[in-house]
Amino acid sequence: MVEGRLAGLSPLARPVLPRWLRRPLRVFSRLGEGAYTAPRFAATILSVALLSSSATYGAYIGGQLDDFVQGVTARTGFAVDQIRVVGNQHTSEIDILDRLDLNGWTALVGLDVIDARERISALPWVQHATVRKVYPNTLEVRIDEREPFAIWQQGQSLSVIEKSGRVIAPFTGGRLAALPLIVGVGAPENAPSLVARIEQVPELAGRVKGYVRIGERRWDLYLDNGVKVKLPELDIDAALERLARMDREQGLLGRDIVAVDLRISDRVALELSPDASSARLAALKGAKGGARKAGSSI
DSSP, X not given: OHHHHHHTSOGGGSOOOXXXXXXXXXXXXXXXXXXXXXXXXXXXXXXXXXHHHHHHHHHHHTTOHHHHHHHHHIIIIIBOOEXXXXXXXXXXXXXXXXXXXXXXTXXXXXXXXXXXXXXXXXXTTEEEEEEEEETTTEEEEEEEEOOOOEEEEETTEEEEXXXXXXXXEEOOOGGGGGSOEEESTTHHHHXXXXXXXXXXXXXXXXXXXXXXXXXXXXXXXEETTSOEEEOOSSOHHHHHHHHHHHHHHHOGGGSSEEEEEOOSTTOOEEEEOHHHHHHHHHHHHHHHHHHHHHHHHO
């Protein structure tokens, strides 16, 4: 009875499928009629695809998808096996590699260069770092380091500082030993202006090896021959010019002296070395003895 009703329906009365369902429906109907034959290993391929998709989904749910991607890409030739470091003079490559946190299977594709750059930038000497991927297997690290200005001594502690006074790192010797030494509270903040002044005086430029801040008010300079120069609290430029003039005219800084005191504006006081002091005393005694003999002969 039902079949008769369906058979009696006109073509216009039958349900019309949407266009996007017509082609898949025809394909499935032909599969049922034997028009298409499944390829060999189709079941195996479908099983592998199903298992792979299930594993990927499980890794995603478990938060292990990144490790999965890293493993796959590393085993297909994208593992990081070359690292190029450029611009480091005071930062060791070992410290940089440690901050990259690489292992033998770290894939270049999945490496987070922003995170790596931040870790490297946290190293003491690094002012700015750039991390770049160079496919297929190279990581390039470029570094701009901080510029050392002086060695700052506080008690028994020695630190390398920038011109701004910022501490870079503990002093460990080596070629940094050629930097000037500054000592005392407030020295890092005030030393740059004094160093700039001294660089304008040819007789002193390059000869000052130590700057000692006294009472947070004034400076003592230590020259390369051990002579100490006591600067005044004010009128430093005038004192430096007076010292330079005396050295040009009298060779003051090459004499056998221990210290030059410039704290009083209208005079210069010299402290002789022990040998020079003994020689001077002997000369004075000799001069007095000669005067006595001359008086007695008269």
